[in-house]
Amino acid sequence: MTPTTAPAAPAAPLKRVKKSKLGWNVIGLLVFVIVGFPVYWMLNTAFKPAKDAIDPNPHFFPTTFTLDNFRRALEISDFWGPVGRSLIVSTVVVVIGIAVGMLAALAISRFAFRGRKVVIVGILAVQMIPLVAMIIPVFLLLNDLGQYDKLTGLIITYLTFILPFTVWTLRGFIVNIPKELEEAAQVDGCTPTGAFIRVVFPLLAPGMVATSVYGFIQAWNEYLYALMLMSQQNQTATVWLGNFTTLHGTEFAPMMAGSTMMAIPIVTLFLVVQRKMAAGLTAGAVKG
Numbered sequence: 001m002t003p004t005t006a007p008a009a010p011a012a013p014l015k016r017v018k019k020s021k022l023g024w025n026v027i028g029l030l031v032f033v034i035v036g037f038p039v040y041w042m043l044n045t046a047f048k049p050a051k052d053a054i055d056p057n058p059h060f061f062p063t064t065f066t067l068d069n070f071r072r073a074l075e076i077s078d079f080w081g082p083v084g085r086s087l088i089v090s091t092v093v094v095v096i097g098i099a100v101g102m103l104a105a106l107a108i109s110r111f112a113f114r115g116r117k118v119v120i121v122g123i124l125a126v127q128m129i130p131l132v133a134m135i136i137p138v139f140l141l142l143n144d145l146g147q148y149d150k151l152t153g154l155i156i157t158y159l160t161f162i163l164p165f166t167v168w169t170l171r172g173f174i175v176n177i178p179k180e181l182e183e184a185a186q187v188d189g190c191t192p193t194g195a196f197i198r199v200v201f202p203l204l205a206p207g208m209v210a211t212s213v214y215g216f217i218q219a220w221n222e223y224l225y226a227l228m229l230m231s232q233q234n235q236t237a238t239v240w241l242g243n244f245t246t247l248h249g250t251e252f253a254p255m256m257a258g259s260t261m262m263a264i265p266i267v268t269l270f271l272v273v274q275r276k277m278a279a280g281l282t283a284g285a286v287k288g
Contacts, residue, residue, distance in 0.1 A: 042263075045256035046070070053253035069257035073244075076254060079261070082240035087265065089151055089236065090219040093158045094212045101166030102208065106196070108167070109174040120171075126164045134160075135228055142229065149231045157225050162215045169214075173207030174200070209273050217266060237262050 045053050047065045050072070052058075073079065108119060138157055139148070147153030177200055185195035223238040230236065241262070244255040 042256045042259055045253055046260045050253040069253040073254040073258040077243045082235050082237045086220055086237040089154055090216050092155050093162055093219045094215045097163050097166045097215050098208055098212055101163055101170050104167045105170035105174055109171045123164045123168050149234055154229055158219045162218055166211050169211045173204055177203050
């Protein structure tokens with residue numbers, strides 16, 4: 001008997017797979033270019049001379065680098081005051097939002113109580129309301145409470161639309177943590193609180209980091225409420241950028257320099273927590 005050889009695998013499916021990967025790579029590169037071009041143009045304008053920023057024939061690649069736009073941005077109005085206020089507001093909103101949101105998410109996902117579904121639906125319904133529709137009620141309420149033109153009033157306002165998202169997101173992470181882990185810890189002698197701190201909290205940390213970064217970015221970049229609820233003396237960093245538009249026009253190069261300086265805290269935060277954030281965004285994607 002002569003040995004039989006296995007038939008060679010067809011090459012056509014392999015070629016189709018390679019073409020499919022190439023197509024997805026091209027689409028991914030195209031999306032990256034579309035998303036990244038505004039950032040590149042911001043940096044390009046920030047470091048080019050001011051006269052080149054208003055050139056009707058712009059150059060996609062800078063020919064001259066200068067730091068005069070950053071100096072001009074700092075001269076137009078106070079920069080560190082608005083940035084400091086934005087950092088205070090964003091940090092406090094994240095801390096309170098995570099603390100309250102984690103407890104609320106734990107209650108919704110771990111305990112059965114009357115009206116639980118109503119609470120969940122209410123959280124979703126709140127996120128569907130356009131923020132612009134609440135400006136007048138929020139203004140009147142803060143004015144009655146004596147919180148108009150105060151950082152505490154702005155913090156309370158930001159919590160109203162960041163907290164629902166925080167609760168809903170953390171609930172998803174907690175649901176993906178098996179209850180059996182807590183029950184096993186309680187069998188070993190832990191109290192319910194101890195089981196949460198020792199078992200659930202470490203597993204929830206990546207999700208908390210991802211949610212915190214989102215909340216920080218939302219509070220840092222918010223413009224409309226900061227403009228309506230804060231005076232010129234207590235303006236935040238986003239409102240500060242409006243100072244570059246004057247009666248004589250818009251100074252685009254200093255504005256882009258200011259935008260670059262405003263982006264530094266967000267980029268720094270992302271670089272510090274990128275590993276935890278990536279783990280939080282993919283948590284629960286794979287079971288078993």
